[in-house]
Amino acid sequence: MxxxxxxxxxxxxxxxxxxxxxxxxxxxxxxxxxxxxxxxxxxxxxxxxxxxxxxSKEKLFETIMFETLFSFMQNMAMVLNDEKSTLEKKVELVAEKYIDLIIKEPNVPIFMLSEIRNNAEGLLEKLPIKQLVMNSSFFKQHQDAVAKGKITEPNPLHFLMNLLSLVVFPFIAQPLLQGIGGMNNKQFNELMQDRKKLIPVWIKATMKAK
Amino acid sequence: MxxxxxxxxxxxxxxxxxxxxxxxxxxxxxxxxxxxxxxxxxxxxxxxxxxxxxxSKEKLFETIMFETLFSFMQNMAMVLNDEKSTLEKKVELVAEKYIDLIIKEPNVPIFMLSEIRNNAEGLLEKLPIKQLVMNSSFFKQHQDAVAKGKITEPNPLHFLMNLLSLVVFPFIAQPLLQGIGGMNNKQFNELMQDRKKLIPVWIKATMKAK
DNA sequence: ATTATTTTTAATCAAATGATTAAAATATTT
DNA sequence: AAATATTTTAATCATTTGATTAAAAATAAT
CATH class of the missing domain: 1.10.10.60 (Homeodomain-like)
Structure with missing residues (x-):
């Protein structure tokens, strides 16, 4: 070997x-x-x-799973820790980058989240995902914005959840949404392209909402 | 038998x-x-x-799957077609009702969406989900609001996606989010309780955003 | 060229798994 | 109470599936 x-x-x-x-x-x-x-x-x-x-099958799976999670984390780290960009810019980057990424790999989100659910502790404790997010430039900028009264809701997890929700969920629910909207794959992807621009606008609107 | x-x-x-x-x-x-x-x-x-x-296992599964989807659809229909409530009220009802529902049955969303993905046509064509949503009072009210300039983005699917995203996604990503935020189940549920009030506020903010 | 090492294959194993069968137990009808 | 129908069980099948083995083929080292 x-x-x-x-x-x-x-x-x-x-x-x-x-x-x-x-x-x-x-x-x-x-x-x-x-x-x-x-x-x-x-x-x-x-x-x-x-x-x-x-x-074994299990070892092979662990290899694939680790690489998938690691790649996801690296992408995340890249955007969230870019010191040069503002919080608003980071939101735009996440939307644009992740929508492109998931269009290429539409099965990855539900795969990751399903398998993490089956073995949460085991998988997550190997990767320093908590530190990555909590110590990120993204989170610091969020705290600043809250302190300066630019963001109403102080909990940064809500902010992150909202961003990820708006970006990722439509892909997870893709077959259902296509069923509801009578869309083919192309039409669905066009809708996701729209969201690259729309999500940052919506997120900005929620920041000041109360 | x-x-x-x-x-x-x-x-x-x-x-x-x-x-x-x-x-x-x-x-x-x-x-x-x-x-x-x-x-x-x-x-x-x-x-x-x-x-x-x-x-057979497959027949038993079909029975369970059908009942799960049907119950989901009935819940949806109940809220989306309530003629007495405004669009804003419906948003509040969806947030409150579904968050309570999913806290009780946290595995249902990812189960439904995973299995639909495995057999989308087969499962969805049995239930008139498209008609349910497209002919709903919810959708008509959305069209009205767009016509009256109360909602910027005209596509009702974006509106529905956003609402479902903000409500459902955090549960699908629950283990990951608990890992990131260092939360136990109780803390996570409290966060979801917050969202019953917050999501309607956020959705209203996005309606006028541009 | 010969030998040793690594890679690949065909054949097979053992356990897991969905399903069936024939008989026993229970309930219902007459 | 006897006959009939339904429900439940233990035992067993047949396939599928992850994994191993021993030998063959290919590659590298001497």
């Missing part, structure tokens, strides 16, 4: 092929509904190879 | 016992992760009885 040749070209390693197939399958169907055989077939490798490289 | 005695006392029928156990298990873990044996054990019945009453 040693690595002799360094990742040839663009990750066509066997290990990488398995991880890619596993990522797609887990993100789409979750841990329980995913069969290791499906992963192997999709990756075009023998089933035994999956266990040769990752020991 | 005929019903001889009418539901004795409070639904202690075998069929009802199985459904209760199945409801809890499916809501908590989803279809794929639920074992029929777990349902049988929880219901304190022989595994074969489950198949005797419901033919």
């Amino acid at each position: 040693a690595k002799k040749k360094e990742a040839k070209a663009l990750d066509t390693t066997t290990e990488e092929k398995i991880k890619s197939a596993a990522r797609v399958a887990f993100h789409k169907k979750g841990y329980a509904a995913t069969r290791t055989r499906d992963i192997a077939e999709e990756a075009d490798i023998n089933l035994a190879l999956l266990n040769y490289y990752f020991r | 005929a019903k001889k005695k009418e539901a004795k006392a409070l639904d202690t029928t075998t069929e009802e016992k199985i459904k209760s156990a199945a409801r809890v298990a499916f809501h908590k873990k989803g279809y794929a992760a639920t074992r029929t044996r777990d349902i049988a054990e929880e219901a304190d019945i022989n595994l074969a009885l489950l198949n005797y009453y419901f033919r």
